[in-house]
Amino acid sequence: MPEMAGLDEGTPLFTQVAERLAAEIADGGLAEGARVPSTNELAAFYRINPATAAKGINLLADDGLLEKRRGIGMFVAAGARQRLLGQRREHFVARYLRPMLTEASRLGIGTGELIELIGENDQPDQPHRDSRSGVTV
Amino acid sequence: MTPAIAVAGLTRRYRDQVALDDVSIELDPGSITGLLGRNGAGKTTLLRILAGQEFPSSGDVRVLGQPPAENEPVLRRMVFVREDQAYPDIKVGHALRAASWFYPNWDARLAGSLAADFGLRPKKAVKKLSRGMRSALGITIGLAARAEVTLFDEPYAGLDAVARQIFYDRLLAEYAERPRTVLLSTHLIDEAAALFERVVVLDQGRVVLEAAADGLRGVATTVSGPVLAVEDFTAGRPVWDRRRLGSQASVVTVGPLDEAARARARSLGLDLVPLTLQQLVVHAAGWPAASEAAEEAEAADPEGVSA
Amino acid sequence: MSTWIKVARYHLVQPIPYLLVTWWILAFSFGVNIAIYALVPNSDPAGAGSVPDGHYTGALCSIFLYFLVLGVNSIGRWLPFGLSLGVSRRTYYAGTALLAVVLSAADGLALAGFQAIERATNGWGVQMGFFRVPYLLDGPWYLTWLSSFVGLTLLFVYGMWYGLVYRRWGLIGTIAFVAAQVTVGLAATVLVSWAHGWTSVHHFFTGLTAAGLTGLLAVLAVALLAGGQVTIRRAAI
Numbered sequence: 001m002p003e004m005a006g007l008d009e010g011t012p013l014f015t016q017v018a019e020r021l022a023a024e025i026a027d028g029g030l031a032e033g034a035r036v037p038s039t040n041e042l043a044a045f046y047r048i049n050p051a052t053a054a055k056g057i058n059l060l061a062d063d064g065l066l067e068k069r070r071g072i073g074m075f076v077a078a079g080a081r082q083r084l085l086g087q088r089r090e091h092f093v094a095r096y097l098r099p100m101l102t103e104a105s106r107l108g109i110g111t112g113e114l115i116e117l118i119g120e121n122d123q124p125d126q127p128h129r130d131s132r133s134g135v136t137v
Numbered sequence: 138m139t140p141a142i143a144v145a146g147l148t149r150r151y152r153d154q155v156a157l158d159d160v161s162i163e164l165d166p167g168s169i170t171g172l173l174g175r176n177g178a179g180k181t182t183l184l185r186i187l188a189g190q191e192f193p194s195s196g197d198v199r200v201l202g203q204p205p206a207e208n209e210p211v212l213r214r215m216v217f218v219r220e221d222q223a224y225p226d227i228k229v230g231h232a233l234r235a236a237s238w239f240y241p242n243w244d245a246r247l248a249g250s251l252a253a254d255f256g257l258r259p260k261k262a263v264k265k266l267s268r269g270m271r272s273a274l275g276i277t278i279g280l281a282a283r284a285e286v287t288l289f290d291e292p293y294a295g296l297d298a299v300a301r302q303i304f305y306d307r308l309l310a311e312y313a314e315r316p317r318t319v320l321l322s323t324h325l326i327d328e329a330a331a332l333f334e335r336v337v338v339l340d341q342g343r344v345v346l347e348a349a350a351d352g353l354r355g356v357a358t359t360v361s362g363p364v365l366a367v368e369d370f371t372a373g374r375p376v377w378d379r380r381r382l383g384s385q386a387s388v389v390t391v392g393p394l395d396e397a398a399r400a401r402a403r404s405l406g407l408d409l410v411p412l413t414l415q416q417l418v419v420h421a422a423g424w425p426a427a428s429e430a431a432e433e434a435e436a437a438d439p440e441g442v443s444a
Numbered sequence: 445m446s447t448w449i450k451v452a453r454y455h456l457v458q459p460i461p462y463l464l465v466t467w468w469i470l471a472f473s474f475g476v477n478i479a480i481y482a483l484v485p486n487s488d489p490a491g492a493g494s495v496p497d498g499h500y501t502g503a504l505c506s507i508f509l510y511f512l513v514l515g516v517n518s519i520g521r522w523l524p525f526g527l528s529l530g531v532s533r534r535t536y537y538a539g540t541a542l543l544a545v546v547l548s549a550a551d552g553l554a555l556a557g558f559q560a561i562e563r564a565t566n567g568w569g570v571q572m573g574f575f576r577v578p579y580l581l582d583g584p585w586y587l588t589w590l591s592s593f594v595g596l597t598l599l600f601v602y603g604m605w606y607g608l609v610y611r612r613w614g615l616i617g618t619i620a621f622v623a624a625q626v627t628v629g630l631a632a633t634v635l636v637s638w639a640h641g642w643t644s645v646h647h648f649f650t651g652l653t654a655a656g657l658t659g660l661l662a663v664l665a666v667a668l669l670a671g672g673q674v675t676i677r678r679a680a681i
Contacts, residue, residue, distance in 0.1 A: 010410075012351035052334065190527065225521045239530055
């Protein structure tokens with residue numbers, strides 16, 4: 001479906017709107033105390049129904065990540081970034097770390113070897129040879 | 138809160154066919170609802186009855202609290218953009234001027250701006266307009282009327298994709314500025330899906346699905362991969378549309394998949410692709426209790442699942 | 445009431461068909477006729493102020509026929525968009541009838557005016573009776589006005605009926621409508637013949653003045669108007 005600025009089909013739109021705003025806050029793009037785009041602005045940007053956008057904002061507001069200032073709009077609450085980063089860490093462990101450990105154990109890679117592999121591969125911006133294809137990435 | 142549109146037990150019979158069969162719907166004021174279904178499902182008939190252009194055979198129809206037929210106080214607050222509106226031998230400018238006299242909320246500036254966006258020239262005879270331009274005229278009138286209840290019946294016949302996008306964007310902008318009750322019938326479902334708060338799906342004159350649009354996202358997923366893995370993963374889940382080619386299978390499973398299930402699917406080497414709203418509607422004809430599945434995240438057991 | 449006026453205005457949003465064409469037809473016909481009258485020598489010079497018999501053109505019937513066409517179109521062509529603008533069928537009908545009445549009154553007055561000029565100029569200087577029709581439109585100006593007003597209205601409303609019948613019952617219905625009228629006419633003829641009543645009928649009509657006829661036609665027009673108002677209720681668009 002073309003026009004929703006990258007929103008996908010699989011999860012409710014309001015959840016995705018909330019997630020995107022949360023990501024922006026966690027990444028520092030939306031600083032604490034900064035004004036969050038209005039419902040209508042979000043609706044126009046994503047080309048979705050304003051009620052859906054409002055639901056997304058309310059989701060974050062209910063969590064205490066956004067606060068409403070009457071007559072002005074929604075603003076990022078103090079401490080929101082920290083909380084979101086904390087949530088992301090937990091999510092990182094559940095989504096990536098544990099499955100990695102499970103897979104490693106299935107492949108017979110011990111913890112020590114695992115740490116070595118991490119060290120070898122922990123240079124994300126340096127070009128290195130991909131061992132399988134021989135191509136420098 | 139009085140529903141903006143309330144229909145109960147609505148039936149419309151013609152000599153040899155039943156166009157609407159015991160339809161009951163309620164729409165809240167200030168919402169955009171999609172009216173979906175195949176050609177001939179009854180969408181146009183329903184809209185015409187709501188607009189007072191046709192009369193029910195039986196049942197109760199209320200718009201803004203009152204029956205719409207021949208009811209001017211209600212008709213004045215409504216606008217109906219039909220796909221095949223017939224016009225007299227007048228020019229585009231005449232049509233817009235006449236509309237401005239009848240709609241209390243008419244916005245002339247908006248009409249001018251929309252006409253310009255669509256490339257409608259006031260001096261052009263309506264009879265000489267292409268199908269797409271006629272649709273554009275209908276849409277211009279429908280939006281500039283700023284009516285409390287705005288009904289669209291496949292309003293973009295002949296409009297190219299760019300013009301359609303203009304329509305969606307303008308509709309959203311106008312709706313954001315001045316909320317109203319919008320009922321939009323379309324068979325280009327995926328294009329318009331993000332506009333809808335709710336959808337109503339008709340099939341052969343009956344309502345087969347009525348749900349929040351967001352609730353329908355992720356309610357069904359295509360699971361594909363090796364046959365055994367697919368069977369294993371979908372064991373105990375309601376399933377539609379089994380397909381098989383050699384050692385690969387693809388199946389549609391109903392019911393939301395949580396993080397654990399997704400991880401399991403990944404570990405089994407399966408691909409998960411959520412069904413789009415359009416694909417869901419295509420299946421909905423054989424899925425009478427689909428509303429439940431959509432609204433109760435836990436329940437995943439609709440009756441009458443078609444294979 | 446104000447909605448009726450809006451409907452009438454709606455018909456006039458394009459002024460040409462309802463307001464101008466009538467006069468274009470008349471002007472053209474007048475032009476042709478007067479050219480003929482000017483060119484062909486006067487075979488029967490009568491006294492000043494009178495038009496010899498046979499020097500009446502039948503040209504006026506063209507605009508009466510045109511009003512019939514306007515009536516048909518007012519429903520056939522103009523109804524769908526009009527109804528889509530949010531008026532009830534009854535209001536649409538009433539507004540259209542209002543237009544018909546006002547238009548007929550105005551055009552009728554103009555006809556009476558032209559008739560007066562024609563009399564004053566001795567048939568436009570060539571003894572042509574364009575705006576006079578023997579017996580029907582030959583009396584004082586106010587009678588001419590009344591008769592043309594009723595005649596034009598009647599034909600417009602009759603045309604509306606055709607538009608209505610077509611909308612509600614389609615082509616078959618329209619044919620049936622015509623057939624029904626023919627049947628009624630034939631039945632009446634048969635009845636009168638059977639009752640040997642032709643002399644009475646003859647007496648009735650010869651005794652009928654133009655004013656009387658106008659009155660009859662007015663009653664007919666009102667009946668048609670009322671009937672149309674009822675018929676339009678279930679018209680589909």
